[in-house]
Amino acid sequence: MNEIDRExxxxxxxxxxxxxxxxRMIPSENIVSDNxxxxxxxxxVNKYAEGYPEKRYYQGQVNNDALERLTCERACRxxxxxxxxxxxxxxxxxxxxxxxxxxxxxxRIVGLGLNSGGHLTHGWKVNxxxxxxxxxxxxxxxxxxxxxYDEVEAFCKEVKPKVLFIGTTSYSxxxxxxxxxxxxxxxGAYLVTxxxxxxxxxxxxxxxxxxxxxxxxxxxxHKTLRGxxxxxxxxxxxxxxxxxxxxxxxxxxxxxxxxxxxxxIALGEAAKPSxxxxxHQIVKNAARLADELVQRGLRxxxxxxxxxxxxxDLRAKNVDGxxxxxxxxxxxxxxxxxxxxxxxxxxxxxxxxRLGTPSITTRGLKENDMPRIADWIVGVLEAPDDQAxxxxxxxxxxxxxxxxxxxxxx
Ligand code: DSN
Numbered sequence: 001m002n003e004i005d006r007e008x009x010x011x012x013x014x015x016x017x018x019x020x021x022x023x024r025m026i027p028s029e030n031i032v033s034d035n036x037x038x039x040x041x042x043x044x045v046n047k048y049a050e051g052y053p054e055k056r057y058y059q060g061q062v063n064n065d066a067l068e069r070l071t072c073e074r075a076c077r078x079x080x081x082x083x084x085x086x087x088x089x090x091x092x093x094x095x096x097x098x099x100x101x102x103x104x105x106x107x108r109i110v111g112l113g114l115n116s117g118g119h120l121t122h123g124w125k126v127n128x129x130x131x132x133x134x135x136x137x138x139x140x141x142x143x144x145x146x147x148x149y150d151e152v153e154a155f156c157k158e159v160k161p162k163v164l165f166i167g168t169t170s171y172s173x174x175x176x177x178x179x180x181x182x183x184x185x186x187x188g189a190y191l192v193t194x195x196x197x198x199x200x201x202x203x204x205x206x207x208x209x210x211x212x213x214x215x216x217x218x219x220x221x222h223k224t225l226r227g228x229x230x231x232x233x234x235x236x237x238x239x240x241x242x243x244x245x246x247x248x249x250x251x252x253x254x255x256x257x258x259x260x261x262x263x264x265i266a267l268g269e270a271a272k273p274s275x276x277x278x279x280h281q282i283v284k285n286a287a288r289l290a291d292e293l294v295q296r297g298l299r300x301x302x303x304x305x306x307x308x309x310x311x312x313d314l315r316a317k318n319v320d321g322x323x324x325x326x327x328x329x330x331x332x333x334x335x336x337x338x339x340x341x342x343x344x345x346x347x348x349x350x351x352x353x354r355l356g357t358p359s360i361t362t363r364g365l366k367e368n369d370m371p372r373i374a375d376w377i378v379g380v381l382e383a384p385d386d387q388a389x390x391x392x393x394x395x396x397x398x399x400x401x402x403x404x405x406x407x408x409x410x
Contacts, residue, residue: 019031019406020401020406021332021397021398021401022329022332022333022334022394022397022398022401023332023333023334023360023373023376023397023401024334024359024360025333025334025335025355025356025357025359025360026334026335026336026354026356026359027170027197027223027308027309027354027355027356027357027358028169028196028197028220028222028223028356029223029356029358029359030222030223030224030226030358030359030362031226031359031362031363031406031407031408032222032226032227032228032262032266033226033265033266033269033407033408033409033410034407034408034409034410035265035269035409035410036226036227036228036262036265036266036269036410037262039228039258039261039262039264039265040228040258040259040261040262041258042258042261044063044064044067044257044258044260044261045256045257045258047060047064047257048254049061049064049068049254049255049257050248050249050253050254050255051248052068052244052248053065053068053069064257067257067260067261067264068086068087068255068257068260070264071084071086071260071261071263071264071267072084072085072086074264074267074268074271075232075234075267076234077271078203078267078270078271079202079203079209079211079217079234080209080211080212081211081217081234081235082234082235082236082237082240083234083235083236083237083239083240083243084232084233084234085097085232085233085234085235085243085244085247086230086232086255086260086263087247087248087252087255087260088218088230088231088232088233088247088252089230089231089252089256089259090220090229090230090231091119091121091194091196091218091219091220091231092120092121092231093231093247093251093252094218094219094220094231094232094233095119095121095122095129095165095167095192095194095218096121096128096129096246096251097218097233097243097246097247097250097251098163098165098192098216098218098233098243098246099129099132099133099163099165099192100242100246100250100251101216101235101239101242101243101245101246102162102163102190102192102215102216102239102242103133103162103163103190105132105133106132106133106134107133107134107161107162107163108133108134108135108136108159108160108161108162109123109129109133109134109135109136109161109162109163109164109165110123110135110136110137110138110155110156110159110161110163110164110165110189111123111124111129111135111136111137111138111164111165111166111167112137112138112139112140112147112165112166112167112168112171113137113138113139114137114169114339115139115339115340115341115342115343116137116138116139116140116147116171116341117140117168117169117170117171117172117311117341118137118166118167118168118169118171119167119168119169119194119196121194122137122165122166122167122194123135123136123137123165124137129165136155136159136161138151138152138155138156139341139342140171140302140341142341142342144302144303145301145302145303145340145341146173146302147171147173147175147176149176149179149180149183152180152183153183153186153187156183156184156186156187156189157186157187159187160187160188160189161187161189162189162190163189163190163191163192164180164183164184164187164189164190164191164192165192165194166180166191166192166193166194167192167193167194167195167196167218168194168195168196168197168198169196169197170309170311170338170354172300172301172302172304172305172306172307172309172310172311173302173305173306173307174207174208174306174307175193175208175210176208177193177208177209177210177212177213177214178213180193180210180213180214181213181214190215190216191213191214191215192214192215192216192217192218193210193213193214193216193217193218194217194218194219195210195217195218195219196218196219196220196223197223197224197307197308197309198223198224198307198308199219199220199221199223199224199225199232200223200224200225200226200270200275200278200279200282200358201224201279201282201283201307201308203225203270203271203275203279204270204275204276204277204278204279204280204282205276205279205280206276206279206280206282206283206307207279207283207306207307211234215235215236215239216233216234216235216236216239216243217233217234217235218231218232218233218234219231219232219233219234220232221263221266223358224279224282224308224358225266225270226266226269226270226278226358226362227262227263227265227266227267227270228259228262228263228266229259230256230259230260230262230263232263233247265410266410268410269410272410278361278362281361281366282307282308282357282358282361283305283306283307283308284366284367285357285360285361285365285366285367285369285370286305286307286308286309286310286356286357287304287305288367288370288371289310289355289357289370289373289374290304290305290310291304292370292371292373292374293310293312293374293377293378295374296374296375296378297316297317297378298312298313298314298316298317298378298381299312299313299315299316300312300313301313301340301341301352308356308357308358309354309355309356309357310354310355310356311338311340311352311353311354312352312353312354312355313340313351313352314351314352314353314381315351317378317381317382319381319384320337320345320349320350320351321337321338321339321345321349321350321351321352321353322337322348322349322350323349323384324337324353324380324381324384325337325353326384327380327381327384327385327390328353328377328380328381330387330390330391330394331376331379331380331389331390331391331393331394331397332393332394332396332397332398333373333376333377333380333393333397335353335354335355335356336353336354337349337350337352337353337354338350338352338353338354339351339352340352355377360373362408363401363404363405363406364404364405365404372400376393376396376397379393380393
């Protein structure tokens with residue numbers, strides 16, 4: 001019996017069609033290769049593997065061990081790391097493991113605030129990281145909307161954290177990791193960097209690599225790295241034991257070996273020269289899009305971008321982020337509403353949207369396509385309630401995207 005479950009398959013088909021027909025500009029999303037998809041659906045989905053290679057709790061591990069070792073080797077080689085753990089189910093558990101490896105509940109931590117571009121797991125009050133630890137949040141400078149490293153140092157010297165946890169969800173500028181290491185050293189803290197968003201850019205050489213400077217580096221594997229949904233952690237050898245113990249048995253049970261198989265494929269793809277081109281193209285596309293939006297009267301937080309994403313301040317167009325995101329989706333441009341630093345507006349209706357170029361770059365769009373996208377975006381922002389504008393834009397987007405194949409072969 002090999003009957004298709006039509007009820008589910010119809011939903012999958014509709015999602016496939018939706019993804020192909022819109023500009024997917026949520027910076028954390030991408031398009032995996034056919035081989036990554038195949039590995040996710042491989043027989044490894046059937047197998048349990050609690051533990052680590054040669055130290056498992058169930059029998060039948062010969063292929064799991066080979067796979068996990070290969071994946072860790074590829075990760076260490078790509079990033080220049082001493083140790084890799086590839087078992088994290090995703091970014092939040094990876095961050096949880098980093099804290100568990102380096103500090104105890106109640107210890108002081110410093111992380112980047114949410115409106116400054118940090119993530120919930122960097123010490124936000126309602127997250128485990130803000131509950132279990134004594135969390136202090138550092139913010140970007142009010143004028144530059146960038147990290148001011150002297151301010152960070154002064155803040156850390158006062159707080160004296162056990163861990164300085166710096167990473168990004170919506171911070172568009174390259175971090176100075178050497179300076180962050182110095183700050184951590186000056187106040188006796190461990191340095192953890194979360195490169196979930198930029199991991200693929202790091203591998204491509206289009207963004208600085210924190211591995212030489214950080215005690216632990218966490219990431220998700222499905223954003224610019226273009227692998228399966230999952231997490232990965234790199235660390236210095238001295239933290240390897242504590243980190244592995246934090247992931248298993250500290251947080252998780254059996255790793256998802258099909259996810260690890262898909263990650264191994266993605267890391268193999270990331271080692272190819274074409275991945276370098278892809279990474280640099282993402283950044284070129286983002287920089288050009290930011291310029292084009294500025295030329296059309298919008299303001300980009302911090303004045304621009306060094307990576308794949310930007311937060312756009314919409315106040316000049318008299319529209320809030322949520323209204324804009326809903327209108328843009330109707331027009332075939334999918335993004336998310338986002339707070340700007342020190343946002344005067346409430347979180348459900350913040351002043352900005354966040355845009356990113358990874359998915360559209362994977363589809364093959366180049367800098368010269370950005371003015372057209374900027375025109376569409378601004379057209380919608382200036383008439384978010386005009387159904388004719390939204391329908392007309394959606395039709396143009398759909399037609400335009402027919403020229404760019406949705407899948408890729410790594
Ligand atoms: N949800 C991710 C993002 O969109 O940035 C962060 O976890």
